Amino acid sequence: MEESLKVGRPQQSAAGIPGVVHALGFAVRERALLPLLKVNQTDGFDCPGCAWPDPDHRHVAEFCENGAKAVAEETTARRCGPEFFAEHDLADLRGRSDHWLGRQGRLTTPMYRRRGASHYEPVSWEFALDLIAAKLSSIEADEAVFYTSGRTSNEAAFLYQLLVRRLGTNNLPDCSNMCHESSGSALTETIGIGKGTVTLTDVETTDLILINGQNPGTNHPRMLSALEKVKARGGRIIAINPLPEAGLINFKNPQTIKSVTGGVPLADEFCQIRVNGDLALFRALNRILLDRDAVDHEFIETYCTGFEEYVAALEVDRAETEFATGLEWSQIERVADLVCAADTAVVCWAMGLTQHKNSVPTIKEIVNFLLLRGNMGKPGAGACPVRGHSNVQGDRTVGINEKPPRAFIESLSKAFDFEAPTEHGYDVVDAIRAMREGRVKFFMGMGGNFVRATPDTEVTEQALGNLELTVQVSTKLNGSHAVTGAEALILPTLGRTDADPQATGPQDVTVEDSMGMVHASRGRREFGGVLSEVAIVTELGRRLFADAYWDRFRGDYSLIRDKIEEVIPGFEDYNERIRHPGGFALPNGPRERRFTTASGRAHFTVNPLTVVRTPLGHLILQTVRSHDQYNTTVYGLDDRYRGIKGGRRVVFVHPDDLAELGIADGSHVTLVSMHESGERRAAGFRVVAYDTARGCAAAYFPETNVLVPLDSVADTSQTPTSKSIIVRLEPEAG
Template identity: 45%
Template sequence: MTKHREVPGIRKYEGHAGGWGALRATTDAVRMQMDTVKAPITLLRMNQPDGFDCPGCAWPDKEHRSTFQFCENGAKAVTWEATTRRVTPAFFANNTVSSLLRMSDYELEAMGRLTQPLVYDRATDTFRAVEWEAAFVRIGEVLRGLSPGQVDFYTSGRTSNEAAYLYQLFAREYGSNNFPDCANMCHEATSVGLPQSIGIGKGTVSLDDFDRCELIISIGHNPGTNHPRMMGTLHECARRGVPILVFNPLREHALERFADPQDWVEMATYGSTRIASTYYQVTAGGDAAAIKGIMKSLLEMDAQQGNVLDREFIAAHTEGFDAFAADLQATPWADIEAAAGLGQAQLGEVALAYARSNATIVAYGMGVTQHNKGTASVRLISDLLLLRGNFGKPGAGICPLRGHSNVQGNRTVGITEKPSESFLKKIEEVVGFTPPKAHGRDAVQTMQAMIDGKSRALICLGGNFAVALPDPEQSFPAMRKLELSVHIGTKLNRSHLLVANETYVFPCLGRTELDVQAGGAQSVTVEDSMAMVHASAGKLTPASGHLRSEPAIVAGMARATLPDSKVPWMELIADYDRIRDLIEKTIPGFEAFNTRIRTPGGFRLPLPPTERIWRTPTGKAMFSVYTGVNEDADVFGGEQALRLITLRSHDQYNTTIYAMDDRYRGVFGRRDVLFMNASDLARYGLEHGDLVDIETITSSGRQMRLKNITAIEYDIAPGSVGAYYPEANVLVPLDFIDKASGTPSYKSVPVRVTRAATI
C-alpha cells in the first residue's frame, strides 16, 4: 500500500498469517465468551474421535497425531456456541422486536444463547416463552391448513445427518419437495456441474492425495479465513516443494505466507512458509477465461511437441473431446486475455507447470461458483483435469471447498429440491408413504415465491435465511408477509426478527453439548468435504434445561402435523442408531452405518471417479463446451463498470460475525469499506479514504445503492472491487443468478462507484 492519508481503522497488517497472531485471537475469543477453565478441555475435544466435530468449515480431519485439531476460526465457532452469555425470556420482555432490529448482526448474536422456545406476541411486539408441545400443536394446525406447495423447508449446513434425514422425511410425508438449502447459495454449481462431467457432485481427493500430489492449482478461495485447517495441509505441501499456483482477484495474506501454530520451530523462531509459488490476480468473473487459456496453451503445446495430453485416458474414459478442442482453438487469445485480466504468457506458464506434473489437484471455492456462469466454470475445471487423466490416480483430482461442516452430508441424506426417482422409491418401500415426485423450490425460488405470495410458511432448520440471500429490499418484506415462520437455532439473528403473522424461535442443542434422549447419550454424524462420514458427540452441559436437539424438534413438529404418519418419530429420536438404520436402508453407501461410525475417523462414502467409474448417461466422463469467454460483456461494457465481489472478513463465518476486525486485510473495528485497486481509484478521481456510493448496473433500471462507504486502496485486480457480505447484499439483485444452478452471483455484480453526495 502506497503512502497516503491515514484512515481510521485501516492499517497494514505486518505479521504473517497464522502463528502467534492466530493464537492471540483464539485466546481473546475464549476470554470474551467462555469459562476459561472449561475452554481448553472443550477445544481439545474438537475433531477428536471421541469428541465433537468442528461447527465451522468442512475440511477433513487428519490422523490424530497432534495435541490439537482446531484452528483459529474453528475455536471462534466453538466459543461463539459455548459462550456463557444467555438470552432469556426476561430479556425479550424488555426489548421489542422493533428495537432489536436496530441492532447490528454482530450485536444480535453476541448477546448469547437462546434458552427457551419463543413465540412472537404482536400486541406487545415482543417474543415470549411458550411450551414446546403447545408450539408444536399450533404449527401443525397452521401447516394442515395450507397446501404442501405453500410451505418451504430451509436447511443450514451445520445440521447433522440425522436431523437432516428426519427433516426431509417430515417435509416429504407432508407432501413437499421445497428444500431451499444453504448449498443453493454456495456450491450448487458443483452439485449441478460435476455430475454432468464426472457423474457425482462431490470432490474426488482425500488428504492422502495432498501428500502425493506434485502440483496444486488454487482458484477463487481464501482458506486462511474460510477453511483455516486447510492451511496446515497447504503448509505441508509447500514445505515439501509442491508448486501452489493461486488464482484470486485479491492478494490474500494467508495464501502468501503462513506460520502453522502446530509447527513449534516456526513458532519459536517467528518464521513462516511461503504458500503460493505464483499468484495470478485474475479479474473477478475471469476464472473461466483463465482456465480456457491454460487449456488452449496445453492443446498448442501438444500440437507442437506431443505427449502433453493423456490421449489414452481421453480415448478410454471420456466423450466430447473434439467439440471441446474445437471451441478452444476458435477462442481468440485477445478475448481470453481481456476477460481474465491475465496475459497469454502467464497462462502459458501455468500450462507448462501442469504439463510437467504427474499428479495435480485443483481446489476451488465460491470465487468460482458464485457467478452467473458458475456451473460452466466448474465443468471447465473438470475439463482441465481430464486432459491429463487427473482422476482416479494418487495425488490427483478435484477439490471443491465446501463451507459449513455438513453441507455436503445434508445433500447426501436427502436435502434436495430435485430428489432422484431411486431415492423416492426407497423411501416408499422402507418407510411406507409415497413422497411427492415433482421438483420443489431452491433458495432463490423460495424467496421469489414469498415475494409473490405463493409461499405462506417457512421452516428454518438453522441459518439466517433472509440475511444470507441477496436483495434485502425485497427479501426482508417478503418474510413479514408469511403466515408462519419457524426458526431453529442456538442464537438470535435478524431473520428471526422479520416476523410473520405467527413466528416461533426454537433453541436447540449445539454441536458441543451433551445430547441425552430416552435411550441415553447420543452422537450424530457429519460428512466432510472429502466424503468422510464420522461421529460427533458433545460433552458440555446444555446452555439451558429447556433446549432440545434438532432431531427432537423436527420429530415434535412432524408428529403434531401428521397425525396418521407412517414414521415412528418418538422411537427414532429415542436412539439415533434407529435413524441411521433408516439411512442405511434408503441411501447407498451407508452399509453397516452404525458399526462403521464407531471406528475412529469413520468411513468414506463411495466416489466412483476415484476408480475411473463414471455415473453419467454415457458411462464416460464428459468434456464440456464453454462458448466464448465473456457472454456478459454487454453488462460490463460501460466505461464506469466494475465487478463487485462480496467478501467475508477474517472474524466472520457466513452471516455470523465474531468481531469487527479483518486483520489480514488491515481493517480494524469497521466493515464499511470498499477495496479498490489504485488504478481504479485514479480512474474515478478518488483517493484512499474517500467516501463513495456504490450503485448496481441493472437492466431493469432499478436503483440499488450502498452509500457512504470508505474506498481504500488494496491489492485487488484492476476492474474488480470488494465489499463485505452480507452488508453488500443490497447491491445483488435476487434474479442475478447462474441459471444452471440457481446460485446468486454474489461475486460478479456490475457496479459503478461515485464520490458520495452526502456524509
C-alpha cells in the same frame, strides 16, 4: 458511518502467534478452553465451522483460529432469555447488527411473536409445536418452505426431509443453493457425482495444486497445514484470486516452532485474476496443453467422451483472454509450464468460482482441464470443491434436496411405506419469489440466518413479511429473528458442542466432511431446557402423523441411521463403521475411474467464453468475508489480514481505479448496483485503496447482499451472482 474504523497495512502471512493469541482470547472470554480439546477429536465433536477433513494423526489442538471462535460462540456462558425479549421489541432488533445480536448469548426458551405484537414473549414447547402442527395442517403442502443450514446433522436432516416429504412437498431449499450448487451441477453432468473426487491424502501428496477463488487463511485455515505438506514434498501451488490473500502468501503453522517463527511461503505463482476471469484462464490453459500435445490420450480414449468436439470448438484469442483475465499471456504460459511438469494435479475452488452467471461452464472447463491430463481417479489428482460449512455436503447426501433423484424418492417411499412427491420443489431463489408473490404461507429455518445469507435483502425481508407463520430453529439470535411473518416462533436448539441426552442415553450424531468422509460427533457440555433438532422434528412428526417411529427415532438416533442405511447406498453397516476412528468414506465412482453419467464416461464439454464488461466508471464487485467472520456469523469487527479494524462497511478498490474515478482513498461512498430490474443502493462505505485486480472491487457480506438482485443468478444452478455485481461508487457529502 463506523467512526471507530481504522485502516492499516495488510498482513503478509497467516496464523502464527497472532492467530494463537486471537483464538485463545475468544476461548478465555467465553470460558471455552476445555471444549477446544475435544474439537475434531475421534472421541469429541466435529467443529461447527468449516468442512475441511480431519487428518489420520491429529494434534491435541486440532482446530484453527476460526474454529476456536465458533466453539467459543457456542459454549458461551451468556444467555438470551425472556428478559432480553421483554426489553427489546422487534423494531429495536431490526436496527441492531448481527454482531450485536449474536453477542447476546444462547437462546433458552421458545419465543412467540403474536399477530400484531411488537415483542416476542415466552411460550411452552407444547404451545410452539402445537402451533406449527396446526398451521401445517391448515395449508397445502406446497405453501410451506423448509430451509436447512449446513450445521444440521445427518440424522436431523434425514428426518427433516422425511417430515417434509410426508407432508407432500419437495420445498427443501438449503444453503447449498447459494454456495456450491454450481459445483454440483457441473460435476454431476461431467463426471456423474456432484461432489469432489479427492481425499485429504491426494491434496497433501499432489505435485501441483491450483487454488481458485478461495481464501484458505480465513475460510478454511486448517487447509494451510495440507498446503505446507505439499511444499515440504516439493509440490507447487498456484493461487488464482483477484485479492492477494495472506494465507497463500506465507503460512506460520502454530503447531511447529520452525514454521511459526519463519513461516512457509506457499504460492509459487500468484495469478491476480480479474473477477470472473477463470473460464478464460482455463480455456487458455487447455488450448496450450492441446497445442503442446501434453494430454493423456490413453485416459481420454478409455474413459472420456466428447473430446473431438471439444478440441474442434476450443478457439482462444490472446488479446481477449488477457482482457478477461487481467493476466499477461506470458504468465499463463508459466502456469502451463508448471502443469506440464506435474504428473498429478488437484484443482480447488470455493465461492469465488460458484457465484457468477457462468459458474457452471467455468467449473465444467476445470473438469476439461483435469481430464486432458488424466488427473481424475489416480492418487494425488482430482477435483476439490471446498465446502464452507460443516455438514452442508452431508445434508444433501441424506436428502436435503429440492430436486431429489428418482432413485432416492423410490427408496424413501419403500422404506417408509408412502408415496413421496416427485415434483421439484423451491430452491432458495424460487422460495423467495414464491413468498413475494403470495404462494407461500409458512417458512421454517432449521438453523442458519436466511435473511442475511440470501440476496436482495429488501426483497427477501418483504417476502418473509408476507407469510402467516415463520419459524427459526436456532442456537443464538441473528438478523432473521427480527424479520417475521404475521406470527413467528424462535425455537432454541442444541449445538454441536452440547450433550444430547435422550431416552436411551447420550446420543451421537454424524456429519460428512468436504471429501466424503462420514464420522461421529458427540458434544459434552450440558445445556438444559432446549430440544435437539432431532427432537423438534420428531415432535412435529408425532403431532402430524400417526406413525409410531417418530418416538422411537427421538429416543435412539441409531434407529435413524438404520433407516439412512436402508434408503441410501454407501451407508452399509452405518452404526458399526462410525465407531471406527475417523469414520468411513462414502462411495465415489470417479476416484476409481467409474463415471455414472448417462454414457458411463467422463464428458468433455464445450464452454463458450463469456466476458464481463462494465460501463465506463463502473467496477465488478465481489462480496467476501472478513477474518472475524464465518458465513453470516460475525465474531468481531476486525479483518487483520486486510488491515481493517473496528468496522465492516469498507470497499476495497485498486489505487489506479480510484484515480481514474476521481475518488479519494478514505472517502465515503454509496455503492450502487446496476441490473435490468433496477438499481440497488448500500450507503456509508469507506473507500480503501487496496491491491485488488484492476477494474474490480470487494466488500463484505452480508452488508452488500442488498446489492445482489434476486433475479441475477447462475445459469443452470440458479446460485445468486454475489461475486459479479456491477457497481458504481457514488461519493457522499461530508
